[in-house]
Amino acid sequence: MRLVEIWFAEAGGEPMQRTDSIHAVEGGLAGDRYQTGQGYYSPFDVCEVTFVECEALAEIRERYDIDLTDGRHRRNLVTEGVDVHDDLLDARFRVGDAVFEGTRPRPPCVHVERVAEESGVMRALKQGRGGVCARVIEGGAVGEGDPVEVLESTAFDGEGLVAAIRDRVGR
Template identity: 60%
Template sequence: MNATVEQLFIAREDSAPMESLESIEAVEGGLEGDRYRTGKGYYSPFDVCEVTLIEAEAIEEIAEEFGIDLSDGRHRRNVVTRGVAVHDLLGATFRVGDSVLRGTRPRPPCAHVEQVAGEKGVARALKNKRGGVCASVVDPGRIELGDALEVLEPDARTMGRKIADRLGL
């Protein structure tokens, strides 16, 4: 896999525009300065993702299919990757830069993302696995543009199924 970090974003409070960064610290509980780490997110404290990831390829598909350009961060996700299907990271432990994350759950779009984006159709465009995933911080560290994303440990179910298949079970 040749996966990399293409863009990084945080928003410092609910509904604030996403701020593009060259690097960010992944710390216990999320990303330094991000609204969900500080408890200022729209869904805080009930539906918090420490770190969100979305594929650059999904953003490009949305631009082609829907004519909506979300490359400025209006997708409201933190880490834009290239070269990995982020849904394959669910349950997996992976390194991004100096940090280690674990994929926890899908991050489907909501009406709030469309409201903040200020453009009709954003929530619909982010459906069907284009909305990205949530991850938790396992080991803190710096994430920078261009950093590699490397799976350290695939999700247990996938690995268990591969072992069972190999044993003919």
């Protein structure tokens, strides 16, 4: 489980730029459009940082003959060996020196298809291939090749809560 690519854009609609390292800071990745409030959906639907699997991008290329490996997927961090939906949603996890919390799936939208300038991108990113949103819990340096380490689940545990209440009241 590791980070293989880092992408950012300084403003909404601008092409994504690849870098080998970046700093996670309060509100996102330093200089990225959503961290600075310049994202297309700012301030209404902000994902501080987005994660997508390189395996999902390979599946899109194979199944739909659409190559998004040039950053047209519009996601920030590309992972390898990580199921971002199963492993990172509702979890705290470390990448490099930063700690993130997976908050929700990031469904594709018409905007991503317009910016990619290729028909079918939105459809190709559907069905679990669109990635997830995360928020920065602890800032720090993030670099290509850094391991992705799940620290803890943040999912609501109804059974655990009921057990804790029973223990507390002695039932």
